[in-house]
Each structure stands twice: as C-alpha cells, then as structure tokens.
Amino acid sequence: MTDAYIFDHVRSPRGRGKKDGSLHSVTPINLLTQILVALRTRNDFDVTAVDDVITGCVTGVGEQGGNIGRFAAIMADYSDEVPGLHVNRFCASGLVAANYAAARVMAGQADLMIGGGVESMSRVQMGFDGGAWLIDPQVTNKIGSVLQGISADMIATKYGFSRDDCDQYAVLSQNRAKNAWDNGHFNNSILPIKDSIGQVLLDHDEHMRPGTTGEDLGNLKSSFNDMGELGFDSVIMQRYPEIENIKHVHHAGNASGIVDGAAAMLIGTKETGEKYNLKPRARIVSFADTGTDPSIMLTGPGKAARKALARAGLNKDDIDVWEVNEAFASVVLRFCQEMDLSTAEVNVNGGAIAMGHPLGATGNMILGTALDELERTNKRYGLASLCVAGGMATATIIERV
Secondary structure, three states, X not given: OOOOEEEEXXXXXXXXXXXXXXXXXXXHHHHHHHHHHHHHHHOOOOHHHOOEEEEEOOOOOHHHOOOHHHHHHHHOOOOOOOOEEEEOEOEOXXXXXXXXXXXXXXXXXXXXXXXXXXXXXXXXXXXOOOOHHHHOHHHHHHHOOOOHHHHHHHHXXXXXXXXXXXXXXXXXXXXXXXXHHHOOOOOOOEOOEEOOOOOEEXXXXXXXXXXXXXXXXXXXXXXXXXXXXXXXXXXXXXXXXXXXXXXXXXXXXXXXXXXXXXXXXXXXXXXXXXXXXXXXXXXEEEEEEEEOOOOOOOOOHHHHHHHHHHHHOOOHHHOXXXXXXXXXXXXXXXXXXXXXXXXXXXXXXOOHHHHOOOHHHHHHHHHHHHHHHHHHHOOOEEEEEEEEOXXXXXXEEEEEO
16 A cells, blocks of 8 residues: 655634634635645645645535535646545545545555645535435434534533533633644644735634633523424433433533634655655554444544554554544543543644634644644654534544654
C-alpha cells in the first residue's frame, strides 16, 4: 500500500452564521475558491497534476449544490482537467473528504489529491435539503428520529453529566480557544478571507466569546426542554426505557456555534512531493467510519477512534493529540469517559463550542488543528473524530513526519 502524506492544510476563519456575520457576503463557492487558491500559491505544484478535488458539504443545495468543489477548482485556476466530487457524511464530511483523498493515494490510483469542505450556514440554512430520516413518518418511526439536542441531552442523562459539567467544559473550550489565538497556534493554517476588491473581511474565528464564565452560562435557558415536552423525549425514551426523564442541560453556550467556513488539504505520494518540492508534514495512518444507534445518534466517536486505533496497530496511549468535535459538551465528556481520558488531554486549543461548527468543513479543520499541534509540540500521533447525525462517526489518525 502506498503511503499518503499531507503536504499542506489551509482553513478560513469561522464567521458567525448569521446575516450580520462577516462572511455572509461571501458565496460558498467563493469561500472555497479562496482556500484552493491559497493551496496553489503556498505550494509550487502543477495544478493539472491534481487527480481530484473531493469536497465535503452537508447542505448541498442552492449555492452549495451542483458539485461545488469541481467549479471552485476551476474558479481557482486549477485547469479544466481537474475533476471534483461532492461527499456528505453530515458533520464528518470534511474529514471523510480527506480520508477518501488519502484512500485514492493509498490504493495507487492517485498521486496528488485535495480533500476539503465548505459550509456557509448564514446563506444555506442547515436542514434545508430535508431527507427521509426527518420527514418520512415510516422512516422516522423506524429509526426513532429526534432533534440532535435531544440526543445530546439523553447522552448527558444516561452517562451522568450535569448541567454544570457541560457548562464548565464550555468555559474550558472558550479559554483554550482564546489562548490558542493569543499565542498564534492557528497562524500556519488560517487564511484571511477577502472581498472582491481585496479587503480583508475576517481574519479570526468570529464566534468566540472570551471571558465567558460558568455564571454567564448558568443564566441561559435550556434549548430543548420545550421540544422534549412536545414529544421528542418520549420518542427517544422508548429506546432507553431505563431513563425515567431526560435532563435538558444543553443550550447555545455549551453547544457548537453555527458558522461559515471552508478548509482543504493537499495530499499525495512521497514521489509527487519530491517532484514538486512539497515537504510532507504528516502521514495519514488509518481512518474508520462506524454506525451507532440513530436515535441517541452522537455516541460514535469513541467507537470510531477504537476502530482506527486497531487498524493502525496502536493504542490510546500512543496518541499525543486528541481532537473531538464539540457538537455538544456531552459528546466530548462521553468520549473522554469512554476512552478513559481527562478533558485536559482533548481539544487543547478549544473547539466548536468556542469557534463554531461549519458542518461540511469542521472535520477537515480539526484534522488540520491536530497537525498544527503535533508540529508545535514536536509530538508524533494525532487523532481526530466527529459524531455524525443519523448515528455515525468518523476518526482519522495521522503521524507527524
């Protein structure tokens, strides 16, 4: 099997996913195009050598529809010869795009690939594409569909995480993100996003709320109590009859933020790197996808991580950097509980609670964060994992070189 190497990673700052967000005026294809241009200008390679551009995007309709990566590559002057592919594994889409790019290289069917992701949540509303799992009664009854927030609250209830536990983790995420930005931990990967005349629109993650305290979060109303009372609680409790009532502990302050963003990685063979003088930064060691109960839905990251570790012939003590998407605080707390890790070991530069979760791009972003942290700390192995809507999860392990 051919080794697949990461040569570079670029991401945008994350802009608030509202009409007053700094990236709202930037179309999704423009956002992704700027990332692809940066990969091209930061690295001296022949763009016609790119075998494919694989792009994760969750709500692939409207401005984000029509195989967005193919046409972003053309807009970025990658040549008409470069094809594109759209993938959607919900929140893990950007990570899956990198994994599929690596898989092509590992299989000897590609020499140079781009795997990335994009989501403009201020312009294309989450859930706008619908889906049978949400709207077909036969399907929703079969799988026990509920809102993700209800699932997160069920995780907290089932596994013993209080409102204070979740709020304190959220404060930790905010503090870590501020520290990371203050100390330049993201500098190597961040691309300031510009408007059509070259003026910088955003050069930092806009969703952060530095200085947030547990008291601040304690004053927020739980977001899913009312929806639970409308019937969602009873739906998921049918799957877990041992739970007498769900404690609704999540709110806007301890869940991931809705934001706009894009990211991409340049991945290829050692020989291609030598040909274009591209320095390998990391080797993609293994990756894994898995399924879990589609009702509680968000419990898969630990299972995916163990699967990726087994494929790599590693154990958890070999991992130096852990990145787990902060979809909700309880997801990370459950991951730590399941993997016997402390929160001090996971997401040391903050996560989506502080910086936001641009659905199709987040997986790519956190893998890049793991890469940057491995280089900053001179460590060896990093693992990134995400829970996925519908009861799935993805994990990827990289080795710094």
